[in-house]
Amino acid sequence: MAFFLASILLGSGLVLQVAGTPLTNSLKCCSLLDAEFRGEQKVVYPQALEYGVLNTYYAPSSQQHPSCIFTPVDTADVSRAIKLFTRRSCAFAIRSGGHHYNAGWASINNGILVSLSNLNTVTYNSNSGSVYIGAGNRWRKVYDTVEPHNVTVVGAQNSDVGVGGFLINGGISYISDEYGWAVDNVQDFEIVVADGSVLHANSRQNKDLFRALKGGSSNFGIVTGFTLKTVKINAITNIVSWFPESSHDSMINAAYHYCTNGIDEDPSSQILFVSFMHVKNGTVSIQKGAAMTYADYMDLSNPPKVLAPFLDGTVPTSGIQTGVQNGTLGSLGHFLAAFQGPGGRTTRQTISIIPDLVLLKKLLGVFTKMTEPYRQSEGFEAEVIFQPIGRKWIEAGNARGGNSMGLKEPVIIMWVQPHWSSSKDDKKMGEFVSKTMAVFEKMAREAGKLAGFEYLNYAGTRQELIAGYGSESVQRLQCVKRKYDPRNVFGTLLPGGPKVPGF
Numbered sequence: 454m455a456f457f458l459a460s461i462l463l464g465s466g467l468v469l470q471v472a473g474t475p476l477t478n479s480l481k482c483c484s485l486l487d488a489e490f491r492g493e494q495k496v497v498y499p500q501a502l503e504y505g506v507l508n509t510y511y512a513p514s515s516q517q518h519p520s521c522i523f524t525p526v527d528t529a530d531v532s533r534a535i536k537l538f539t540r541r542s543c544a545f546a547i548r549s550g551g552h553h554y555n556a557g558w559a560s561i562n563n564g565i566l567v568s569l570s571n572l573n574t575v576t577y578n579s580n581s582g583s584v585y586i587g588a589g590n591r592w593r594k595v596y597d598t599v600e601p602h603n604v605t606v607v608g609a610q611n612s613d614v615g616v617g618g619f620l621i622n623g624g625i626s627y628i629s630d631e632y633g634w635a636v637d638n639v640q641d642f643e644i645v646v647a648d649g650s651v652l653h654a655n656s657r658q659n660k661d662l663f664r665a666l667k668g669g670s671s672n673f674g675i676v677t678g679f680t681l682k683t684v685k686i687n688a689i690t691n692i693v694s695w696f697p698e699s700s701h702d703s704m705i706n707a708a709y710h711y712c713t714n715g716i717d718e719d720p721s722s723q724i725l726f727v728s729f730m731h732v733k734n735g736t737v738s739i740q741k742g743a744a745m746t747y748a749d750y751m752d753l754s755n756p757p758k759v760l761a762p763f764l765d766g767t768v769p770t771s772g773i774q775t776g777v778q779n780g781t782l783g784s785l786g787h788f789l790a791a792f793q794g795p796g797g798r799t800t801r802q803t804i805s806i807i808p809d810l811v812l813l814k815k816l817l818g819v820f821t822k823m824t825e826p827y828r829q830s831e832g833f834e835a836e837v838i839f840q841p842i843g844r845k846w847i848e849a850g851n852a853r854g855g856n857s858m859g860l861k862e863p864v865i866i867m868w869v870q871p872h873w874s875s876s877k878d879d880k881k882m883g884e885f886v887s888k889t890m891a892v893f894e895k896m897a898r899e900a901g902k903l904a905g906f907e908y909l910n911y912a913g914t915r916q917e918l919i920a921g922y923g924s925e926s927v928q929r930l931q932c933v934k935r936k937y938d939p940r941n942v943f944g945t946l947l948p949g950g951p952k953v954p955g956f
């Protein structure tokens with residue numbers, strides 16, 4: 454630990470901070486940008502109709518108010534803009550799909566919002582079996598482009614989600630148990646770094662940056678395009694089993710067994726475990742469920758062994774919902790997008806734990822209690838979700854050159870997510886999540902089962918998220934940071950997002 458801290462401090466000492474330079478007024482920055490791109494209609498001001506469209510987020514609570522929005526159409530535009538931001542000390546934010554829940558990550562008050570939505574090329578190359586994806590795309594277009602060729606990609610579960618943020622922060626796909634994080638399957642990143650240079654990072658060029666970008670978030674530059682390897686799966690099916698209260702204990706036992714055995718025994722499977730609380734007409738109901746997918750042909754009446762306990766009555770169910778059967782990853786993604794619909798008010802925080810049966814039971818018990826003071830809030834619902842990460846998932850990442858996430862042993866990612874109706878409850882709901890997570894964290898730490906890892910795409914805005922990747926990974930990221938962003942442009946001019954410790 455002491456060594457870890459020392460290296461973090463050392464990291465900060467070696468950087469030539471841009472921090473000494475005062476930021477230029479954001480309106481002035483917008484007019485400089487407007488002059489740079491005169492006549493190209495790429496700088497959008499609040500009074501324009503388009504501003505409202507570009508500034509809409511999945512979760513309304515993550516919206517802020519930029520002084521202007523910059524809409525590049527290619528990598529060269531991004532490069533010219535970054536040169537200007539660096540030269541003139543202009544604050545900015547980067548947005549791809551705008552799905553992250555955290556206000557201030559892909560959004561900014563004052564400052565310039567760089568919206569990548571026009572970087573929307575998707576090109577499949579049947580010779581290499583890879584697909585080039587502009588960072589501003591949604592997964593829908595990617596699935597729709599590659600699946601007619603009978604291949605798919607390790608992409609988001611819900612096909613409405615943006616590509617850029619999802620990938621640079623890791624990316625959990627329905628087929629991650631076998632193929633690893635979505636970003637493990639990137640073969641090449643196209644990125645604009647702080648001095649405006651356009652670089653490619655892959656297994657031959659800028660190898661250190663290549664690895665750093667797999668989970669290193671927005672610390673190194675603006676990624677404008679990803680080349681992703683495609684994969685072939687036969688089919689995919691999803692099913693959700695719900696369990697009555699009388700089954701809760703046996704359900705948790707079976708869930709624990711899946712997290713520690715089934716997941717690696719059959720990596721075509723994936724299960725998310727959920728405890729869902731809602732209030733209807735004054736009555737509180739707590740449901741537990743197992744959301745299962747299977748990435749091959751599947752006969753529901755004869756389920757694969759590792760899913761069977763949740764379907765064949767071993768753990769008695771109160772209901773089974775089937776979604777897509779023997780479909781494609783894209784068809785399931787579209788199904789989920791329609792099912793989940795457009796966003797409402799929501800937020801999330803996450804920790805991860807080392808699988809432990811006693812701890813799981815304790816956490817689920819305390820969750821129900823933590824919701825009590827908030828049940829009067831309009832439209833309040835809350836869930837805690839458990840996503841196991843197995844050994845094969847981690848090994849898949851290592852086999853593809855390693856990533857920044859630093860996981861060495863299986864963990865269960867868990868997150869708490871409330872939903873509510875009114876902006877007047879935004880603060881209260883933030884407090885509910887923080888309090889609940891603090892209790893979970895304390896319980897896990899006391900049990901000796903707290904893992905440091907916090908998945909960035911599900912994380913809240915607390916500091917030092919990347920420190921959870923562990924000292925080895927943090928030191929590697931600090932080296933890469935010194936090399937590619939020596940003046941810490943992406944630490945000082947980009948206020949939002951998780952930062953490499955010491956920068």
Ligand SMILES: Cc1cc2nc3c(=O)[nH]c(=O)nc-3n(C[C@H](O)[C@H](O)[C@H](O)COP(=O)(O)OP(=O)(O)OC[C@H]3O[C@@H](n4cnc5c(N)ncnc54)[C@H](O)[C@@H]3O)c2cc1C
Nearest residue numbers: 549550551552553558559610615617618619625671676910
């Ligand atoms: C309905 C829904 C379903 C989801 N399903 C999944 C799922 O199946 N699996 C999963 O893992 N996650 C899922 N998520 C979470 C999702 O991965 C994150 O919200 C992710 O960040 C979204 O990507 P985006 O492009 O929309 O990010 P944005 O909100 O645009 O950005 C997120 C962060 O990444 C940075 N960033 C974005 N693009 C770039 C870039 N090109 N270069 C540098 N930095 C960049 C931003 O500055 C910001 O900090 C889901 C979210 C929602 C709302």
Ligand SMILES: *[C@@H]1O[C@H](CO)[C@@H](O)[C@H](O)[C@H]1NC(C)=O
Nearest residue numbers: 579599600601602603604687
């Ligand atoms: C994809 O698979 C289907 C069904 O097997 C087949 O008819 C079709 O020709 C294949 N398409 C391509 C592009 O290979």
Ligand SMILES: *[C@@H]1O[C@H](CO)[C@@H](O)[C@H](O)[C@H]1NC(C)=O
Nearest residue numbers: 731732733734735736737738
């Ligand atoms: C709501 O609860 C009240 C009082 O318990 C009951 O009379 C009413 O029928 C319930 N309404 C619905 C829609 O369940």
Ligand SMILES: *[C@@H]1O[C@H](CO)[C@@H](O)[C@H](O)[C@H]1NC(C)=O
Nearest residue numbers: 688749750751752753778779
């Ligand atoms: C899915 O495929 C399996 C194996 O071919 C088959 O047994 C099952 O009936 C199919 N299910 C549906 C709904 O088509």
